[in-house]
Amino acid sequence: xxxxxxxxxxxxxxxxxxxxxxxxxxxxGREIQCAxxxxxxxxxxxxxxxxxxxxxxxxxxxxxxxxxxxxxDANPMEFPVGWNEAFEAIAAMNRKSAFGHRDWRVPNRRELxxxxxxxxxxxxxxxxxxxxxxxxxxxxxxTSAAINPAFAWYVHxxxxxxxxxxxxxxxxxxxxxxxxxxxxxxxxxxxxxxxGAEVPCRGTGQDGEFRMGxxxxxxxxxxxxxxxxxxxxxxxxxxxxxxxxxx
Numbered sequence: 001x002x003x004x005x006x007x008x009x010x011x012x013x014x015x016x017x018x019x020x021x022x023x024x025x026x027x028x029g030r031e032i033q034c035a036x037x038x039x040x041x042x043x044x045x046x047x048x049x050x051x052x053x054x055x056x057x058x059x060x061x062x063x064x065x066x067x068x069x070x071x072x073d074a075n076p077m078e079f080p081v082g083w084n085e086a087f088e089a090i091a092a093m094n095r096k097s098a099f100g101h102r103d104w105r106v107p108n109r110r111e112l113x114x115x116x117x118x119x120x121x122x123x124x125x126x127x128x129x130x131x132x133x134x135x136x137x138x139x140x141x142x143t144s145a146a147i148n149p150a151f152a153w154y155v156h157x158x159x160x161x162x163x164x165x166x167x168x169x170x171x172x173x174x175x176x177x178x179x180x181x182x183x184x185x186x187x188x189x190x191x192x193x194x195x196g197a198e199v200p201c202r203g204t205g206q207d208g209e210f211r212m213g214x215x216x217x218x219x220x221x222x223x224x225x226x227x228x229x230x231x232x233x234x235x236x237x238x239x240x241x242x243x244x245x246x247x
Contacts, residue, residue: 015233018046020117069178075133080170087205106142107176108207109153110183116160124160138171143207150196167194185213
């Protein structure tokens with residue numbers, strides 16, 4: 001509960017996803033006691049993970065944390081594909097109602113990252129996950145990079161890294177379907193081709209067309225006694241983004 005803000009029932013545990021981290025580390029990378037460290041694993045802020053987290057039904061897996069449905073095969077295309085090829089492959093899956101679903105899509109960056117555990121590596125997925133045919137490399141998202149719309153965001157499954165790169169090279173595709181308001185929207189509202197030119201969103205299958213996830217309130221931010229309240233997450237941030245006046 002955020003106190004002293006004049007806002008009732010703003011509970012961050014219900015608005016954010018936990019990272020999965022349950023250990024703490026010193027600057028040399030050695031594990032330390034979490035008590036008093038103020039690290040992620042001491043606070044464990046976010047929505048608790050259900051146990052078991054995943055429910056398997058044939059060739060699909062429901063993530064009980066988010067409600068999203070993933071293929072149990074994390075590399076259904078068998079080979080890396082280009083960004084456009086990923087959307088074409090999804091369209092083909094929907095035409096034939098693959099595994100009983102016609103709403104398959106390329107996951108946006110928040111959806112794909114929601115699968116990850118930041119306590120695990122190689123792969124960075126929750127311990128005991130049911131997925132198979134995992135690739136320890138880059139996976140596409142449907143989210144273009146605002147810094148350069150000829151680039152798209154992708155996630156590295158070995159170490160939970162996220163970065164952006166050109167849409168021309170190849171990466172893996174892991175289809176998702178279903179809806180969730182547990183994941184937050186990315187904020188993307190426009191669509192772009194491989195060259196970075198803006199295109200109409202209809203029929204692209206991109207993040208900007210579907211805008212999946214919990215909608216942003218308008219206005220999203222509100223001044224509060226302690227700082228700035230984010231009405232989307234319930235978090236309160238200091239209004240000054242550089243408390244130390246430098247590094």
